Amino acid sequence: MLSHFAFTAIAFVVALGILITIHEFGHFWVARRMGVRVLRFSIGFGPALWRRVGKDGTEYVLAAIPLGGYVKMLDEREAPVDEADLGDAFNRKPLSARAAIVAAGPMANFLLAIAAYWLVGLIGTTGIAPLVGEPQPGTPAAAAGFVNEDRITSVNGKAVATWTDARIAILDAAMQNDAGSMRIGVETAQGAVVERHLDIDPALVLKVRGDPLAGIGFDAWRPHQPPVFGEVLDDGAAARAGIVEGDRVMAIDGEPIGSFGEVVERVVPAAGQTLAMTLERDGQEIIVDVTPEAVTVNGESRGRIGVIETHSAAAWEKARVTVRYGVLDSLGQAVVRTWEMTALTVRMLAKLVTGQAAIENLSGPLTIAQVAGQTAAVGIDHYIGFIALISISLAVLNLLPIPILDGGHLVYFALEAITGRPPSERVQMIGQQLGMLLLGALMMLAFYNDIGRLLQ
Template sequence: MVLEKVLIFFIFLGPLVFFHELGHFFFARLFGVRVEVFSIGFGPKIFSFKKGDTQYAISLIPLGGYVKMFGDDPLSEKELTAEEEKVAYTKKGKWARFWIVFGGPLANFILAFFIYFALVSVGEKVPQTKFGVIPQESILYKAGIRTGDVLKQINQQEIVSFDDLNMIDTDVKAIEVQRQDKTIRVPIEMKGMEFITKFSEVSGPLRAPLLVNSEGKMFFVKELNSKSSSLEEILKSDSSQLELIDISKEEVSLQFNPESLNLDSKSSQVISRQEQSWEEAFKEAKLYPKDLLIKNIQASSPAAEANFQAGSIIVGIEGRRIFSFNELKSTIQNLGEEKPITLTLLNSKGTETTSKITPRYREHNGQKFLSVGVESGISFYSIMIETQSKGVLSSISKAYYRTLDGTVKTFLGFKKLITGEVALKNVGGPIAIGQVASESFNISLSMFFRLMALISINLGLINLFPIPVLDGGHIVFILLEAINRGPLSRKKLMYAQQVGMSLLFLLIFVALYNDISRLF
């Protein structure tokens, strides 16, 4: 498992580093600079070969790369011959040096564009544009939109993926949604940005239609002779009968796609209700949503001290029966302080027990919250759809807007970090990137390459930061040189490089510290 994640990380990061360094290499050769080393990775070389003047290498530490150009040290006092000056980086004009430096970040933006272009032109496997839980007081609910509806059109413009929402730049007059097997047109008067904001507020994942009993058996629940739907939609169903299908725990992961199940080989039964709600009917049948199943107990937590066991089901809090883990979380957060509460648990023998437990404050990503230290066994309802391939012109347009949108959003994210709107604890390093890359790979290749494009944009923007030793810092030096009409003094360059290295190491330390903190 760990080896698989490491391999995915290398597959993910390799192209980003390669194309960044290729950008520097291309412009260096274009302007006649001799490139001595082209390396993917830092440190000792584990594989290399030489062609012409350049040594091509793969080095031990795969967290970056470098292009070593002849005469690239502005602090060097070595005298160059006339022939050497022709191929030395520092002896090239300001315009040539600008493009050599800017070539790396530029290559990252170009890579992102071509990834998006390939995805759109070939077709993608992406999550449904599905509405999450919509409260009755919501403006969307009052307009006629319901939990679980799939957004199909806005103003007669097809919506296939969440990225398509970024193309909406006009007022929203009407939308089209799919509700089970029906297509419904919903008139709605809203500004484009307002609709996108409202949609994002309720587009959180829905629970998979999975139920468990005290014995640990798991059931996939669906309407008879109908497509699958989320648990939230099942609970609001008007049907008087539902089908319960036995499935094994091995068939279920965090992202649950019912279409991956081979239902022909499964045993099933029918569950009926009379006048009660489906929630009441499930409780009566001693069936509980999978998110109430305790997956893990955190060490030294209140739950561990109370001797809670993984595999138990939380069925009540403060004498009130609950039917979702969110009910548990919201009740605990509403306490507002660390004070005792009573939880009711159902163990594997079918016996209910009550325990007094005092939630404690925890901190995660800069946010403090009350917790008892149990991890939910939740699985999310995840239906993937395959988009149709687009024509060349349409693909170019979509790829351009995706690249532009990713660049703007990434820039705004960095701005929030700098201004303190977002805590530094949200900064992730190689471990965080590796985890997200692995998760996206397991969802679909489309999501994996989408993430690669976004990280490529991040890498391009980060390298443009005006920090000495980064590409952006070198560009600032070139601009200052143009303003001063001459190179900066040796003393100023040494001081700037020292400051730049300090800032860079600080950023690396923060990212790695956050990565390690999340692990423990």
């Protein structure tokens, strides 16, 4: 049985390998079609683990560090080129051909996302239905009249089928509407179809780290679960207090407890405070003192004791929903989904740059690896969907007008088209240095955020 770390690492490397290979193959394929000689096609950086020279003369390399890749083309700017081979050099090709080669990498990632979403639509994906739990008092959700077991059916007229759809739609609506007014279609527990108007400050969504619905007061509906502890984490407060799997909570500080939700309600606001828990174990009642640890969630300190509730599959059946499409419908949905997620990514980047969204939302490789492992554990449909989303992010990132990225090269080509000559080598060198500095700073910030999440 693979350890959790090994499983996560494999899921991350496989996803990254697919994304990088498709991106670099886009550059490679178009370069070959444009008559450019490709000297090396490398997946990864550093020492070569495997290499082979193909019949086409290209050296294919699999390198040790799987955090990128590159396509090395014949180019006079990098090394002397024989006069007979000048026609195969990248720098001698027309501007349109060079631009097509550079743009092909991000375009390949967009196509990968469409293919992945199409496949998910065909095989079907199981998610959590957008059923609302009891809204937190004093929040926009409570003010709008949401009650327990309301099912969200649409956001501003756009149909949603799962909690993931609802989160994305609300986040997107918040970024597009500074006034923060949303029309939420709802089917009540009694079967009535109504529309609720949700008035929010977009900052409640954009400034929240993690779940964008937390600031609105939305929480997913949960079935009634008995106050019985499932897994007890080894390094948690519960384990140190002597709590074991199967313990049933009868009371906390003398107050009777009837559900796991009531346990959560008592523990969350009690960080650093000692709670007297009355437990039933093997027919006997015992009392243990447990002190919830303080953890930061969405910028707020919350108590945690390190236990997981027991789950009843039958109780959760009501909240499960499976979404599946036919061949053509799935393709249409895939194109629309890719477009929507691309637009959402661009808007989020704009909000990050302008300070309207929390910079803590920026994620690095550690968070991506963690999500890769989580989605792979849930199911192949979620894992493929994760690859699609990261592929879109990679495409958008590479199209940013930053020197050393594909987008930076396209900016240079645009200047060349306007002025009739490429930017000077000095300008390009300064641009590369600035680009490396900017990307380095972004990577450091992303790593800082990743480490912060792990510590939380």
